[in-house]
Amino acid sequence: MKILSAQFLRPAALFCLFMGILAISTHQRIYSRSWHEPLQVSVFPINGDGTLATHNYIERLKQDDFTEIDQWFQREAKRYKLPVHTPFKLTLGKEVKSAPPVFPGNAGVIRTVLWGLHLRYWVFTNTPDSDSNLRRVRMFVVYQQGEDDVPLAHSIGLQKGLIGVVNAFSLDRQTEQNNIIIAHELLHTVGATDKYDTMGNPLFPVGYANPDRSPLHPQRNAEVMAARVPLSAYSSRMASSLRSTLINPVTAREIAWLEDPD
Numbered sequence: 001m002k003i004l005s006a007q008f009l010r011p012a013a014l015f016c017l018f019m020g021i022l023a024i025s026t027h028q029r030i031y032s033r034s035w036h037e038p039l040q041v042s043v044f045p046i047n048g049d050g051t052l053a054t055h056n057y058i059e060r061l062k063q064d065d066f067t068e069i070d071q072w073f074q075r076e077a078k079r080y081k082l083p084v085h086t087p088f089k090l091t092l093g094k095e096v097k098s099a100p101p102v103f104p105g106n107a108g109v110i111r112t113v114l115w116g117l118h119l120r121y122w123v124f125t126n127t128p129d130s131d132s133n134l135r136r137v138r139m140f141v142v143y144q145q146g147e148d149d150v151p152l153a154h155s156i157g158l159q160k161g162l163i164g165v166v167n168a169f170s171l172d173r174q175t176e177q178n179n180i181i182i183a184h185e186l187l188h189t190v191g192a193t194d195k196y197d198t199m200g201n202p203l204f205p206v207g208y209a210n211p212d213r214s215p216l217h218p219q220r221n222a223e224v225m226a227a228r229v230p231l232s233a234y235s236s237r238m239a240s241s242l243r244s245t246l247i248n249p250v251t252a253r254e255i256a257w258l259e260d261p262d
């Protein structure tokens, strides 16, 4: 009898868990894309390599380092005549002293789903949920010194759960590029998709800041969901700062800044 009830209870508990997550995700999805008031974003730094240099970099971080992101979103929101003046409001939170679960890459659907549940549990234990978490994005920025010419692990922005995990360099000269990645992952959390090919070059025309430019190459700016400036059909360079990056109408439609033409 005990075994029978356990067999019944386990799927029932899992069902309730999934339904709870679904209800929260739906609420977050609708709220986060309404654009009538700023979407709050808490940035939690993490020392990703345990070095003193990264520790010192995190100690030096200040609210002002993220103001550029707020201002860039303000500039873009104005171009799209959004009702809200400041679509995202970033606040520097406390350092989190534990590392998030590592994304399994292309390891199949089941491992990815399990990783997603593990990540949510990790987020919950490190920044306990409250009502406000239904209405804010939590960005965990894992800082590390890195090695020359070795790219960092992929950053992730999840629309379900309004969670981002950004891998960033703890180097002063990289702060501007870290901000591009934070803005890129933030846009994933509200529905934007990547716009680059398997080699990392921007897709034409959706990954271009100005696909109508003549001559087409080299472009001057980057589209934020491609994050690179196209130099030719097969080459590109990383954008130097958010100022040289913009949100094109394809991304604007994905995040409900523009209505779908139909």
Ligand SMILES: [Zn+2]
Pocket (backbone or CB within 6 Å): 184, 188, 193, 194
């Ligand atoms: Zn991306």
